Amino acid sequence: MNRIIRILTLAMAVLILGPLGAQERDDAQMLRKIYDKALTDGMAYDWLDHLSNEIGGRLSGSLEAEKAVRYTKAVMEEIGLDSVWLQPVMVPKWTRGVPEYSYIETAPGISSVVNVCALGGSVATPDGGLKAEVIEVKGIEELSQLGREAIEGKIVFYNRPMQANLIHTFEAYGGCVDQRYSGAKEAGKYGAVGVVVRSMNLRQDDLPHTGAMSYDDLPINQRIPACAISTNDANYLSTALKLKPDLLFYFNQTCRVFPDVQSYNVIGEIRGSEFPNNYMVVGGHLDSWDLGDGSHDDGAGCVQSIEVLRLLKKLDYKPRHSLRVVMFMNEENGLRGGRKYAEEAQIKKENHVFALESDSGGFTPRGFSIDADDANMAQIQSWVPLFKPYLIHYFEPGGSGADIGPLKKEGMVLAGLRPDSQRYFDHHHAANDTFDAVNKRELELGAATMTSLIYLMDRYGTTSEYTSIPK
């Protein structure tokens, strides 16, 4: 409570005494140095070039994922962190197999090829592929209205598009992704033989977007293959169905689940000078989908996170808390890395006070969504003027990041970098999530913005820390 009063008093003082006191001037100067360094002497873009163009898509359990583990470990060692290590974690291994093939057959011998890809975790189609009639729905809830009679033996086509008038595109994603994640499980219960899901993409184009799906505990014999179809082809299929409701849809995919394999989170640390057992974490996830090279999702977040610690070191900043950068493994299809990291932190009684994730693309940063109590939120809000010169304006309550979620506990602050989200779903989980779609300056501005928040959190601490730790 004392801390809150101090913050309020400080805020009053700023209002009364003028825009910037001595402390604020220090902070303003530090932020200026951070942005200058990031924009004129940054490393994130070069690292991402390697991760994307030399290694490529990094699906959990793949050779590329293991190369990425070795590469980011080497980068962390090269920038001279106090310690760098691998944290073992078992991850699922799913492989796509040969390229998928699909067509719409409107009459015997008359067919049009369409663009599909298997959803991550899906079973394969039967040998030679699957061909069946199609029933189009706008959502899972329609299944129970239609009933088994209408669905049995058919392919269910989930075609609810992302809502274009939502400004936050992640909200539009959230409003649709149940079709992809649970669509097959639910349709299987009604005797469907397969599902095809409209890609989670706000743009009209020819690229199918993959992503995780789950059968949960559905019996093996009810697990039906699931694929995503491009937005253009989803529209085409929908139109074709209106003209010819008994058309046939064919798709063939040879994806496969293997036993879990050994993988790793990659962790680097700068030991705290005052509160070494109070940890602040910054990270992204090292695994990606396999269609593109995972530049935005989440190569960008990974290299930005390493850059945070490099920038602080280059600026000779000695953190009071122990700062960790974590490359989480297996966010996309399991979250094993995030869970493992939180488990070990609890076992080792490492007091995590702040965690920041960048997993929304490498676009121009707008601010942060913040998961914190009122006192911490008020403290962060008091820093808004410091960010204004960098056009960072968004500091709102909200979710942080999937990988750091398991760390959540009372009094802790979690935050997610919020870049401009308009282009994100053009690339998300698709073949065009590639290095050329990342702008160097935008990536660097993100890294600088993250570094600035880490700096301020380290300097001032979370409000809960100071009830237990004397200053």
Added chain:
Amino acid sequence: MNRIIRILTLAMAVLILGPLGAQERDDAQMLRKIYDKALTDGMAYDWLDHLSNEIGGRLSGSLEAEKAVRYTKAVMEEIGLDSVWLQPVMVPKWTRGVPEYSYIETAPGISSVVNVCALGGSVATPDGGLKAEVIEVKGIEELSQLGREAIEGKIVFYNRPMQANLIHTFEAYGGCVDQRYSGAKEAGKYGAVGVVVRSMNLRQDDLPHTGAMSYDDLPINQRIPACAISTNDANYLSTALKLKPDLLFYFNQTCRVFPDVQSYNVIGEIRGSEFPNNYMVVGGHLDSWDLGDGSHDDGAGCVQSIEVLRLLKKLDYKPRHSLRVVMFMNEENGLRGGRKYAEEAQIKKENHVFALESDSGGFTPRGFSIDADDANMAQIQSWVPLFKPYLIHYFEPGGSGADIGPLKKEGMVLAGLRPDSQRYFDHHHAANDTFDAVNKRELELGAATMTSLIYLMDRYGTTSEYTSIPK
């Protein structure tokens, strides 16, 4: 003054009575409708597709520029404005000629081809091209220090890069563009035979960026040819010069100035219901450079401006003021359209109270820079909360747009849309200013943001209007 007091009272009332009064609720609902319509039923992207892909680069005096005049006039007629007309204006005609060719010769017979393009307005090189030694400078001010002896007979290489640590990239542009605009004129005075200017581009790539240059009133015989060189090749040339200061630089360009030709501003209008002789203008410039298709500069601004009036019509909004959309001709190399429009407005005693230009690319909008007196600025600032749901946060004093600048007068409000500027100079005046670099949603958000400001300005008027016009 009454108006200011009313605004302040209103602001106080909002603070005291709660977040939104009835009027603010109306406005909030109207903005919601504007954004919804723009994002779900927009036309700007389709129009830009035509302008960029069916017509292409639209240099003043070109056939493409005339096609663009006819096309945008037809679009305005189709959306049913009260009146649409062409405003004749004579424009300069400069043509690039055959593709430029350039190389660096480090020894007889040993040369490397580099990427250059003629600057707009430059004279040609002598027949067969120009080859000379090079002197590198970081700016015009170095010329006088070097003196005629060091410069005469040489090609001056202006190589001051854009400053990467400036967040507003237009500031970085402003800090360099004198090299391009006046470099040849100034170097000619010292007997230089040509100039090559580092492209105004924050990215390292192979694309030369053209743009306007001027000889002012320099005698014809002192006018030397000027080209831009890509950033990669500028770095290469600079390095080569360190190794071999007497290397030779060759370039050949066949550009040419023709007599002025007839062209047009395209104007559409919705007549005001209450103040028909008080005009509010929204516009962009229809001409573009010739290397790309001018999608960002300024096809985007043109289609967004037409979309403003279309959206208001579709939403059945009856403006109080006369609203005009103007496609200005010849911003890039003469500003004849902007000047002509202002001249005629003065002659016809049309009282222009507000003008808004979009000429900073079709990227995600962040807000506006505003050229207004304190009272109008305060009124606009009072609308900031209305824009927050759309992540529009930037409302700062600053320049508006080149084309609307000549309209400026006491009490008038001028504004420029400010989109995210990080990627703008990657494309500006270069071959990659093309349709594929424009994101549909970002373009539409810009149009909605402009429409919202026009709506609010129309509804509340400028503060100066109300001293002379009784309500």
